[in-house]
Amino acid sequence: xxxxxxxxxxxxxxxxxxxxxxxxxxxxxxxxxxxxxxxxxxxxxxxxxxxxxxxxxxxxxxxxxxxxxxxxxxxxxxxxxxxxxxxxxxxxxxxxxxxxxxxxxxxxxxxxxxxxxxxxxxxxxxxxxxxxxxxxxxxxxxxxxxxxxxxxxxxxxxxxxxxxxxxxxxxxxxxxxxxxxxxxxxxxxxxxxxxxxxxxxxxxxxxxxxxxxxxxxxxxxxxxxxxxxxxxxxxxxxxxxxxxxxxxxxxxxxxxxxxxxxxxxxxxxxxxxxxxxxxxxxxxxxxxxxxxxxxxxxxxxxxxxxxxxxxxxxxxxxxxxx
Amino acid sequence: xxxxxxxxxxxxxxxxxxxxxxxxxxxxxxxxxxxxxxxxxxxxxxxxxxxxxxxxxxxxxxxxxxxxxxxxxxxxxxxxxxxxxxxxxxxxxxxxxxxxxxxxxxxxxxxxxxxxxxxxxxxxxxxxxxxxxxxxxxxxxxxxxxxxxxxxxxxxxxxxxxxxxxxxxxxxxxxxxxxxxxxxxxxxxxxxxxxxxxxxxxxxxxxxxxxxxxxxxxxxxxxxxxxxxxxxxxxxxxxxxxxxxxxxxxxxxxxxxxxxxxxxxxxxxxxxxxxxxxxxxxxxxxxxxxxxxxxxxxxxxxxxxxxxxxx
Numbered sequence: 075x076x077x078x079x080x081x082x083x084x085x086x087x088x089x090x091x092x093x094x095x096x097x098x099x100x101x102x103x104x105x106x107x108x109x110x111x112x113x114x115x116x117x118x119x120x121x122x123x124x125x126x127x128x129x130x131x132x133x134x135x136x137x138x139x140x141x142x143x144x145x146x147x148x149x150x151x152x153x154x155x156x157x158x159x160x161x162x163x164x165x166x167x168x169x170x171x172x173x174x175x176x177x178x179x180x181x182x183x184x185x186x187x188x189x190x191x192x193x194x195x196x197x198x199x200x201x202x203x204x205x206x207x208x209x210x211x212x213x214x215x216x217x218x219x220x221x222x223x224x225x226x227x228x229x230x231x232x233x234x235x236x237x238x239x240x241x242x243x244x245x246x247x248x249x250x251x252x253x254x255x256x257x258x259x260x261x262x263x264x265x266x267x268x269x270x271x272x273x274x275x276x277x278x279x280x281x282x283x284x285x286x287x288x289x290x291x292x293x294x295x296x297x298x299x300x301x302x303x304x305x306x307x308x309x310x311x312x313x314x315x316x317x318x319x320x321x322x323x324x325x326x327x328x329x330x331x332x333x334x335x336x337x338x339x340x341x342x343x344x345x346x347x348x349x350x351x352x353x354x355x356x357x358x359x360x361x362x363x364x365x366x367x368x369x370x371x372x373x374x375x376x377x378x379x380x381x382x383x384x385x386x387x388x389x390x391x392x393x394x395x396x
Numbered sequence: 397x398x399x400x401x402x403x404x405x406x407x408x409x410x411x412x413x414x415x416x417x418x419x420x421x422x423x424x425x426x427x428x429x430x431x432x433x434x435x436x437x438x439x440x441x442x443x444x445x446x447x448x449x450x451x452x453x454x455x456x457x458x459x460x461x462x463x464x465x466x467x468x469x470x471x472x473x474x475x476x477x478x479x480x481x482x483x484x485x486x487x488x489x490x491x492x493x494x495x496x497x498x499x500x501x502x503x504x505x506x507x508x509x510x511x512x513x514x515x516x517x518x519x520x521x522x523x524x525x526x527x528x529x530x531x532x533x534x535x536x537x538x539x540x541x542x543x544x545x546x547x548x549x550x551x552x553x554x555x556x557x558x559x560x561x562x563x564x565x566x567x568x569x570x571x572x573x574x575x576x577x578x579x580x581x582x583x584x585x586x587x588x589x590x591x592x593x594x595x596x597x598x599x600x601x602x603x604x605x606x607x608x609x610x611x612x613x614x615x616x617x618x619x620x621x622x623x624x625x626x627x628x629x630x631x632x633x634x635x636x637x638x639x640x641x642x643x644x645x646x647x648x649x650x651x652x653x654x655x656x657x658x659x660x661x662x663x664x665x666x667x668x669x670x671x672x673x674x675x676x677x678x679x680x681x682x683x684x685x686x687x688x689x690x691x692x693x694x695x696x697x698x699x700x701x702x703x704x705x706x707x
């Protein structure tokens with residue numbers, strides 16, 4: 075007998091919709107004003123895109139299993155945001171080189187993570203944590219507390235603004251959707267994706283069936299770094315300013331988004347759709363708590379409690395007695 | 397490596413030697429005392445974290461528990477409080493730590509939620525509580541009690557020495573008991589442990605309780621050290637103590653290592669900080685140099701192992 079169940083991404087999305095509708099009843103909610111409701115919903119979706127892209131790399135390393143995690147994602151976001159800011163300096167023609175540089179720098183940092191994890195057998199948690207320290211240290215050395223730069227007009231237009239005055243959909247949402255499609259193709263329709271799930275389930279059986287486990291591990295961390303780099307590029311396009319703590323607030327939410335989206339933190343099972351839904355839910359909760367104007371202490375408690383409830387619903391692991 | 401903690405001791409010896417060169421009076425009574433009392437809170441948190449990690453879990457809410465205890469003591473005892481009130485709230489703080497650990501343990505062991513994300517969630521819960529108790533830095537504990545922590549040196553040795561000795565004594569005893577074996581069994585392979593009638597759930601639950609209790613003790617120590625209250629005081633300790641555990645040879649995958657190694661790891665991290673302050677490194681470079689030293693420390697066992705395998 076098959077038990078009735080809905081998949082985590084769908085559950086997370088349903089939850090987001092319900093939460094959003096309920097938020098309309100709040101004292102300063104949208105009430106019955108549909109245009110405000112639509113604007114709010116679009117804004118939350120727009121903000122989710124940044125967390126969503128940063129959580130993409132996290133999804134990959136978590137699926138790859140064996141305690142896979144990337145704690146350097148936040149620092150990489152900060153670094154590539156600053157690089158983009160400096161390289162672009164307000165010039166449209168420098169946007170493409172800055173994007174490529176962001177991807178390359180992210181990939182290089184990811185590759186170093188992967189090398190430490192694969193060849194020196196350092197646990198991913200501390201390897202990427204150490205790398206986060208190194209990258210943060212490098213940022214401090216490189217920018218000495220102040221940087222001069224500027225984002226280009228075309229970035230603001232493509233990332234922070236709607237597609238056109240007539241269509242109020244933020245352009246970054248289109249980017250995110252295309253990005254999601256690419257992630258789906260990568261995970262479900264390529265050899266890389268198939269091998270990724272294989273090494274996440276069991277590395278020994280994967281190796282015996284001809285998967286190059288070391289190479290896969292390196293490639294996964296490098297790709298995760300590149301995706302975090304892309305996240306930094308997008309984030310600076312939205313904020314228009316940089317600071318040393320720009321990326322850090324995305325770090326643990328990116329892991330939480332993966333978990334809420336139903337990807338097993340032990341690896342081998344998951345999807346990017348789930349992570350997208352998780353990013354929306356987390357951004358929604360955070361924005362709601364902000365609009366409710368509660369003191370920081372209560373906000374943190376509610377966020378922690380909500381997260382506990384969320385993961386209690388479908389984050390449970392298999393019982394030992396089976 | 398056959399002795400996972402051996403590398404931690406070697407690293408400590410190297411760090412001590414470098415520190416001694418930079419700071420010639422390192423072993424003088426006062427310097428030793430001031431160093432050890434600064435290291436003690438991290439050592440205590442690390443010992444608790446090591447137990448959780450040994451049994452295959454992880455707890456990233458420890459820093460927030462430290463903060464709750466600090467906020468509690470700083471507001472409820474106060475700068476002009478009586479020593480009696482202090483000891484009363486020390487007891488309450490220990491109970492709070494046990495309770496916070498029990499909540500973590502309940503969700504992880506009994507509801508079988510994934511430890512890292514569960515304790516991430518509870519870390520928000522606990523950090524929120526700490527901030528609720530003490531919204532702005534302030535408050536404190538009576539001067540004489542802070543002085544007690546600072547100056548107590550039975551047998552001319554810093555107080556921290558005795559605390560560490562007791563800690564290691566308890567661990568040595570625990571390890572020889574059936575419970576000690578259970579810890580390694582659960583961390584090694586929970587399924588196999590379950591099939592050989594090890595009370596896996598209870599053991600997992602207990603490790604989080606121990607960790608919460610140790611975080612509370614660390615919170616008391618850090619409050620006595622600083623003498624004042626700040627609801628964010630523990631935040632930076634979480635990731636540092638996990639690094640200390642790994643440097644101490646206790647694997648994050650569980651079942652390998654112990655508590656003594658991580659304690660050594662925590663002392664080493666403290667000494668590395670010392671070295672950086674005394675080497676007169678340009679302030680801009682401090683973060684980078686420290687991170688590079690830590691990454692090098694993490695990488696060295698792997699490099700040695702690769703080298704040995706090739707021979």
